[in-house]
Amino acid sequence: MSNTIRIQDDLYNAVNGEWLKTAVIPDDRPSTGGFAILDENVEKIMMDDFKAFAEGTKTSDIPEMKNAIALYKKVMDKERRDADGIKPVLPLLENIKSLKNVEDLNNAAHEFFMHDVSLPVRMSVTTDMQDATKHSFIVLGPDIILPDTLYYEEGNESGKQLLSVYSDMAAKILEFTPLTKEEQKTFLEDTLAYDALIAKKVKSQLEWSEYYKNHNPKSVDEVAEMVAPFDIKGLLNKLYGDKAPDTVIVYEPRAIGEMKEYFNEENFNLYIHWLYVKTLVNATSLLSLELKTLGTTFKRALTGVVSDPTLDKEAYRLVSAAYSEPMGVYYGRTYFGEEAKKDVVDIVKKIIETYKIRIEKKDFLAAETKKQAVKKLSTMEIKMGYPDFIREKFSKRVVDENDSLYEIMYKMTAIVNQDEFDDLLKPVDRTEWVMPGHMVNACYNPLSNDITFPAAILQKPFYSLSQSTSENLGGIGAVIGHEISHAFDTNGAKFDENGNLKNWWTDEDFAAFEKLTKKMTEQFDGIEFHGGKVSGELTVSENIADNGGVGVTLEIMHTLDDADFRAYFKNWAKVWCMKAKEEYIQLLLARDVHSPCELRANIPPRNFSEWYEAFGVTENDKMYIAPEKRISIW
Secondary structure, eight states: SSSSOOOOOHHHHHHHHHHHOOOOOEEETEEEEHHHHHHHHHHHHHHHHHHHHHTOOOOSSOOTTHHHHHHHHHHOOOHHHHHTTGGHHHHHHHHTTTTOOOOHHHHHHHHHHHHOOOOOOOOOEEEEETTSSEEEEEEEOOOOOSSSSGGGGOOOHHHHHHHHHHHHHHHHHHHTTTTHHHHHHHHHHHHHHHHHHTTSSOOHHHHHOGGGGGGOOOEEHHHHHHHHHHHHHHHHHHHHGGGGGSEEEEEEEHHHHGGGTTTSSSSSHHHHHHHHHHHHHGGGGGGGHHHHHHHHHHHHHHHTTOOOHHHHHHHHHHHHHTTTTHHHHHHHHHHHHHHHHHHHHHHHHHHHHHHHHHHHHOOOOOHHHHHHHHHHTTTOEEEESSOOOOOGGGGGGGTTTSHHHHHHHHHHHHHHHHHHHHHSSSOOOTTSSSSTOOOOOOETTTTTTTEEEEEESTTTTTOOOOHHHHHIIIIHHHHHHHHHHHHGSTTGGBOOOOBOOOOSOHHHHOOOOOOOOHHHHHHHHHOOEEEOOOOOOHHHHHHHHHHHHHHHHHHHHHTTTTOOOHHHHHHHHHTTTTTEEEHHHHHHHHHOOSOOOOHHTGGGGGGGGHHHHHOOTTTTTTTTTOOGGGOOOO
């Protein structure tokens, strides 16, 4: 606790101020604090175990870990990587460079698609929003270099600087290729020109934040006309034969509908040069250490990270991504206690039941809407800790130790993609976890109406058997309430208890809900933070969730015999503690749907009377909001 900052004026800095003064951000990370420190600790534990696995001093009874360990060793093989240099990716680059026209591209499209080589449109398979029991084939626009379309707007100096960094980085990497100096210059200029064309069409982060709007079904024939001369029907036939879908979901109607403005016969060379550079830059992480370091230049500038992770940390992170489920199950079985799991599940059930009571009290909801909301809560599934089993697809990710690191990942990408595309012909597996057990995070999935709490987040300050109930409610309890609230935020409210995009509201009730969400938008919108401003519109769904998480857990606090509201609010503030690089703060302001951590700690409490009573906060204190301006939606 700070000795100079009054908690009534600034909860966040009163609780975290002294720590913030001395906290050191690791050189290979953009931030440190609540979530990040736990992640660092989990990473250290798992890195130590993988070092022991690689040395043969420790073993695992999880079969999939054999390939994970082999991949770890391959990343660690500095001599082989440096000897191979850029060679592993050269055949693919030459293949790209040899494409003379769109017909050549269409002939290569299936191979490119399977190996994540960027086609004029992105495509994937995911749960169908209108029928969450089945999958849909989705179509999106291509990726852009900068983190959001706002960076491309005239006068955005940050965008100009970042493009300059990217250009300088790519130019240095291109020097390793067989291209002539003139070709290198042309390829890079064309890459930036093509990227500028794309940026005019793809969605902004604000548009992506309203994810329910992604559901735009169209016939394959209609989409084929939009994206011609790219042959999407031919690609679908190669993927599925006579089982190819006749309908796809267009997630970016503008980018797909206006694709002819950035992909056509006339600018085909722009696309090919963009593809060459993009493929090369993406490959650097799997090549020599010199190229790998060059390839992270842009990311380091974007996030303010000082240096790349050590090689063993890089190895662990790559393996963690490729074998996420086996790694999470290993962590859960090894380090997660069943007593803690049972206790937290009990907390979740208590919060859900309390949420139902709060729903029934809401005077802006009609009886039928309340009934549907309660049904959604009653059918919400809890995924706590880690999965009971590892899905078969992870055993397919075999590592051939004779291959280079790049070749291993190139082949593995095709295996991963094949599994994903095969899902289109299968029902949705609702037992699948969207987060592995060793991830320090939590989430709500609107398409399956479930909440996931990986084992790794169930630690102090979020949760501990040694913490008081009040502290745990201010930590993991409020986070649980936050995730449950996502079922009723501006996106989740549009999905029913089965995960289907469906209107279960009366028109009057939803209009009343929208008035409340507008107030929530206004409560955060335009707040100045580190030279920028918070977008209340971009962050509204997460702010609703924070508000709901605090509201429901404060109600539970009143049922405790030993309730300590001060401990509750202090631990709430501790959870959101974060010290970050300035570049990373600006990146989050521009594209993160969450408000800055300081505001997440300070604003939600002010909407509830318990805050004022706990610390005697009055209208003379900075942490005061007039009663008529306080918001409690759920």
